[in-house]
Amino acid sequence: xxxxxxxxxxxxxxxxxxxxxxxxxxxxxxxxxxxxxxxxxxxxxxxxxxxxxxxxxxxxxxxxxxxxxxxxxxxxxxxxxxxxxxxxxxxxxxxxxxxxxxxxxxxxxxxxxxxxxxxxxxxxxxxxxxxxxxxxxxxxxxxxxxxxxxxxxxxxxxxxxxxxxxxxxxxxxxxxxxxxxxxxxxxxxxxxxxxxxxxxxxxxxxxxxxxxxxxxxxxxxxxxxxxxxxxxxxxxxxxxxxxxxxxxxxxxxxxxxxxxxxxxxxxxxxxxxxxxxxxxxxxxxxxxxxxxxxxxxxxxxxxxxxxxxxxxxxxxxxxxxxxxxxxxxxxxxxx
Amino acid sequence: xxxxxxxxxxxxxxxxxxxxxxxxxxxxxxxxxxxxxxxxxxxxxxxxxxxxxxxxxxxxxxxxxxxxxxxxxxxxxxxxxxxxxxxxxxxxxxxxxxxxxxxxxxxxxxxxxxxxxxxxxxxxxxxxxxxxxxxxxxxxxxxxxxxxxxxxxxxxxxxxxxxxxxxxxxxxxxxxxxxxxxxxxxxxxxxxxxxxxxxxxxxxxxxxxxxxxxxxxxxxxxxxxxxxxxxxxxxxxxxxxxxxxxxxxxxxxxxxxxxxxxxxxxxxxxxxxxxxxxxxxxxxxxxxxxxxxxxxxxxxxxxxxxxxxxxxxxxxxxxxxxxxxxxxxxxxxxxxxxxxxxxx
Numbered sequence: 001x002x003x004x005x006x007x008x009x010x011x012x013x014x015x016x017x018x019x020x021x022x023x024x025x026x027x028x029x030x031x032x033x034x035x036x037x038x039x040x041x042x043x044x045x046x047x048x049x050x051x052x053x054x055x056x057x058x059x060x061x062x063x064x065x066x067x068x069x070x071x072x073x074x075x076x077x078x079x080x081x082x083x084x085x086x087x088x089x090x091x092x093x094x095x096x097x098x099x100x101x102x103x104x105x106x107x108x109x110x111x112x113x114x115x116x117x118x119x120x121x122x123x124x125x126x127x128x129x130x131x132x133x134x135x136x137x138x139x140x141x142x143x144x145x146x147x148x149x150x151x152x153x154x155x156x157x158x159x160x161x162x163x164x165x166x167x168x169x170x171x172x173x174x175x176x177x178x179x180x181x182x183x184x185x186x187x188x189x190x191x192x193x194x195x196x197x198x199x200x201x202x203x204x205x206x207x208x209x210x211x212x213x214x215x216x217x218x219x220x221x222x223x224x225x226x227x228x229x230x231x232x233x234x235x236x237x238x239x240x241x242x243x244x245x246x247x248x249x250x251x252x253x254x255x256x257x258x259x260x261x262x263x264x265x266x267x268x269x270x271x272x273x274x275x276x277x278x279x280x281x282x283x284x285x286x287x288x289x290x291x292x293x294x295x296x297x298x299x300x301x302x303x304x305x306x307x308x309x310x311x312x313x314x315x316x317x318x319x320x321x322x323x324x325x326x327x328x329x330x331x332x333x334x335x
Numbered sequence: 336x337x338x339x340x341x342x343x344x345x346x347x348x349x350x351x352x353x354x355x356x357x358x359x360x361x362x363x364x365x366x367x368x369x370x371x372x373x374x375x376x377x378x379x380x381x382x383x384x385x386x387x388x389x390x391x392x393x394x395x396x397x398x399x400x401x402x403x404x405x406x407x408x409x410x411x412x413x414x415x416x417x418x419x420x421x422x423x424x425x426x427x428x429x430x431x432x433x434x435x436x437x438x439x440x441x442x443x444x445x446x447x448x449x450x451x452x453x454x455x456x457x458x459x460x461x462x463x464x465x466x467x468x469x470x471x472x473x474x475x476x477x478x479x480x481x482x483x484x485x486x487x488x489x490x491x492x493x494x495x496x497x498x499x500x501x502x503x504x505x506x507x508x509x510x511x512x513x514x515x516x517x518x519x520x521x522x523x524x525x526x527x528x529x530x531x532x533x534x535x536x537x538x539x540x541x542x543x544x545x546x547x548x549x550x551x552x553x554x555x556x557x558x559x560x561x562x563x564x565x566x567x568x569x570x571x572x573x574x575x576x577x578x579x580x581x582x583x584x585x586x587x588x589x590x591x592x593x594x595x596x597x598x599x600x601x602x603x604x605x606x607x608x609x610x611x612x613x614x615x616x617x618x619x620x621x622x623x624x625x626x627x628x629x630x631x632x633x634x635x636x637x638x639x640x641x642x643x644x645x646x647x648x649x650x651x652x653x654x655x656x657x658x659x660x661x662x663x664x665x666x667x668x669x670x671x672x673x674x675x676x677x678x679x
Binding site: 014054057058059064065066067083087090 | 656
C-alpha cells in the first residue's frame, strides 16, 4: 500500500456541546492513501457527511469537532494537523490541498455568473500571479478534462444540463490539483447513465492526476464497482473497512451484509432481497454495546453489553478491519 | 452558554424515523418563552412595557397637573421637579408622563391600521395577480407618492380640535403603501413555491392558502413593517405637535418641544426642557427597533443560531462557532513528524 495522504484518528464530531451534545461521529479512525478511492457508505444519519464536513472543518454551528486528529501529508513538507490550522491557514489549505464536491453540487453554481467567471475566480484567488490568458487556458483544460467542450466556458449555469453542471463542479474541485477530493454524494441527483459517465471520467482523471478520493454515498453497489476500499459507517462509527472486492465477496459485519443484500446482483443465481429491518438509532440515546445489535439478526451474548473494537478479524484477510463480536479482533488497532 | 436541545433537533436529520426516547416536559415551556430569551427582544419589550404602563397610569401618578402654573419658573432638575420646570412653572416630568398616552395611542392605532391595510392590499395583489394586481398596485403607487405630513396638516386644519384618534387614522391610511409593495413582491416569489402549488392542486380555498401557506412566511416582513410604521406614526405626531398643528391643549412630547422652541429654551440654557422629551422619543424608537431585531431572529432560524457563536469548552477556553471554520474543542496534539510511526 502506498503512503497515507490523509489520516483521521479518533475523530469525534458533536452537534452542540456539554450535556446537550449529540455525538454524531464517534472515535473514527480512517486512512486515505495516495491515489486511492475510499468509499464511505451507510444509511442516512449514520454520520457520513458529518465526518466529511468535520474533517474539513466545514460543519456549520452548532457542529463542533470534539477531539481527534486529522493529519494531512503534503507531497513535500511535514505533515499538518488540519484541526490545528488557523482560519488563514485553513483558507490556504482548502481547495489547493483538499477540495470537496458537495451534496447536490449542481445547485452550487451561482446562476448569475458565467461558468468561466466562477472557474477563473478560484484560480485567481489562489494563484494571484498567474496571467489572465494562462488562467483562461487552464479553465479550458479543466472543462475538457471533465468532458465538456471548451466553448461552454462562457455559458451560464442554466444553459447546462444537470450532468454538465455536476461535471463543472468536479472540474472546479480539481482546479488547483488538490491531493484529496472529498465527494459527498456527488451523483445522487443524476440518472444512472450520467452517474456512470461521471464516475468513469473521475476514475480516468484519477489515473492521470493521481489524487485520492473520499467518496461518500449510500449507494453501496456504486462503491463496489468504483472504489478501491470501502468503509461502512453505522451510528457514527466505522463498523467495517475492507478492499472493495473482499467486502463484496464476503461481508463480515451483519450490517454490511444487510446493505449488500438490499440491491440485486446483475449475474449469478437469484437471491432474496432482504434489506435491514428497523430504523437507524437515535444518536441521542444510543443502545449499549454494539449500536447495531437491536436490528442485528445474529446478535448474541456480548453484543448488547460491550462495544466491539475495530480491528482485523482473527482468521484471515489482513487488509481489512471489522467491529463485530462474531469476528473478534485478533489485536485491536493501536490508538 | 448551552445549546438548547431544541436547536439540535433541527440539525439531526431523520428525526421522525428515529425512536423518540422521551419528550422533556420542560421543553414546550421553554419554547414558548424563547422570544424573550433573546436579549435584544427582552430589552425592547421591557422598555416598551414601561412606556405602556406610563401611558395607562401616567395621568394618575404624575406628581403635578401638567397645566398647573407655579412660582418655580424655569428651574433646573431638582428633587421637587425631577425634569425641571417651564417658563410658566409647569412640571416637565408630569408633562412627559401625561404625554406618553397620546404618543402610544397614535403609534399603536396607526401601526395596526397601516399593517392591516398593507397585508390586505399587498398580499392580495401579489397572490391574485392579473387585473387585481394592476389595480391594487396602482392604488399603492398613488399612496406612495402622497406626502403624508402635508395631507395630515390639511385634514387636521379642516377639523377643529383634531383628536389623537383622527391623527392616528390619517397617518395609518397614508403610510401603508410601502409595506404593501414589499409584501406584494415577497408574495409574488412565494406563490409559485411547490408547497403553495400543492395546496392549490389539492383544491384549498384561496383564503386558506393565503392564511396558512403564505402569511407565515411573511411574519418577519409584517412585523418589521409594523414596527417601522409605529416609529413613523410617533414621529409624525410629534412633528405635528412641534409645528403647532394639532391641538396644543392636550399634552404629548411634541407639545413640550413646541413650547421649548417657542420660548427659546436653548438660548436660555434650559436644556431640561427639551432633552427629556427627545430622549423619551429616542428610547421608544430604540425599544421598537430592538423588538424588530428580536422578531427577525425569532422568525428566521438561521439568524437565531447565528446569535450564539461563543461557547466555552470543558477546559475553560472559548471557541467561536463560525460557518466554514468549525471549532475544535479538544486541545490539539503535536503531529508526529516521522512517517514510520504514523503508518498503522
